[in-house]
Amino acid sequence: xxxxxxxxxxxxxxxxxxxxxxxxxxxxxxxxxxxxxxxxxxxxxxxxxxxxxxxxxxxxxxxxxxxxxxxxxxxxxxxxxxxxxxxxxxxxxxxxxxxxxxxxxxxxxxxxxxxxxxxxxxxxxxxxxxxxxxxxxxxxxxxxxxxxxxxxxxxxxxxxxxxxxxxxxxxxxxxxxxxxxxxxxxxxxxxxxxxxxxxxxxxxxxxxxxxxxxxxxxxxxxxxxxxxxxxxxxxxxxxxxxxxxxxxxxxxxxxxxxxxxx
Ligand SMILES: NC(=O)c1ccc[n+]([C@@H]2O[C@H](COP(=O)([O-])OP(=O)(O)OC[C@H]3O[C@@H](n4cnc5c(N)ncnc54)[C@H](O)[C@@H]3O)[C@@H](O)[C@H]2O)c1
Numbered sequence: 001x002x003x004x005x006x007x008x009x010x011x012x013x014x015x016x017x018x019x020x021x022x023x024x025x026x027x028x029x030x031x032x033x034x035x036x037x038x039x040x041x042x043x044x045x046x047x048x049x050x051x052x053x054x055x056x057x058x059x060x061x062x063x064x065x066x067x068x069x070x071x072x073x074x075x076x077x078x079x080x081x082x083x084x085x086x087x088x089x090x091x092x093x094x095x096x097x098x099x100x101x102x103x104x105x106x107x108x109x110x111x112x113x114x115x116x117x118x119x120x121x122x123x124x125x126x127x128x129x130x131x132x133x134x135x136x137x138x139x140x141x142x143x144x145x146x147x148x149x150x151x152x153x154x155x156x157x158x159x160x161x162x163x164x165x166x167x168x169x170x171x172x173x174x175x176x177x178x179x180x181x182x183x184x185x186x187x188x189x190x191x192x193x194x195x196x197x198x199x200x201x202x203x204x205x206x207x208x209x210x211x212x213x214x215x216x217x218x219x220x221x222x223x224x225x226x227x228x229x230x231x232x233x234x235x236x237x238x239x240x241x242x243x244x245x246x247x248x249x250x251x252x253x254x255x256x257x258x259x260x261x262x
Pocket of ligand 1 (some may be wrong): 016017018019020021022023040041042043064065067091092094095096098115142143144145185186187188189190191192193194
């Protein structure tokens with residue numbers, strides 16, 4: 001993942017939801033590649049920061065509820081003081097509530113939308129001016145394949161579809177500031193987000209042509225690509241990272257069930 005990553009003192013990246021799961025993985029990998037990583041989460045980032053520092057990387061941990069504009073403002077002010085620049089933002093924090101449409105209470109709907117959609121909106125508004133003053137940058141929004149196909153959980157699906165739209169809206173506006181904005185759409189990835197969903201996962205894998213879930217590092221590689229100069233002409237784009245589930249899942253399953261017979 002070292003190809004195409006911007007070099008120099010402005011290699012500062014902020015990753016939300018970095019205390020665990022894929023966010024922690026992104027933070028570790030980016031730090032190993034020389035980025036100064038600002039980790040932010042409602043949960044304690046200290047163990048991941050400690051790990052990164054022990055491995056020789058540069059990182060700091062910050063409490064952040066992505067739904068709170070005042071906390072975003074304070075964090076960006078802190079980054080400006082400490083690093084003087086910001087090049088990358090990875091809007092990774094997200095929650096999932098696997099509730100079917102008619103079982104989804106309004107408060108769950110609001111909470112999922114607040115974290116998965118308001119979070120990236122507020123983060124983009126808060127970070128963009130510093131990124132502009134740093135000479136431009138790259139924002140990576142972590143959506144999902146649930147933002148590309150119909151998905152049974154309305155709050156999660158609506159939030160991830162909307163994040164896809166938000167990405168394209170921001171890409172248009174922020175191009176003038178030299179800021180690229182793209183979305184990543186992971187399929188099923190082995191992280192704590194899917195803990196306790198064994199039956200769901202087993203059945204879902206039957207629709208994945210690759211025959212397995214994704215590994216967190218396979219998402220990290222795409223995030224790193226979008227942060228780096230190797231994607232310098234990409235903005236408003238969406239990258240699906242799903243073992244061909246969205247493009248081929250239906251017919252893969254049908255053919256498997258028919259045992260290859262047509
Ligand atoms: N795991 C998958 O299969 C999968 C698939 C597609 C997309 N995604 C998306 O990838 C992203 C990361 O998922 P993950 O599987 O690593 O999840 P995870 O649950 O392991 O980690 C999410 C992190 O976000 C943090 N967080 C939650 N609410 C927050 C808030 N209000 N403010 C700040 N931080 C908050 C949590 O503390 C946690 O550290 C999410 O946006 C998720 O929707 C995951």
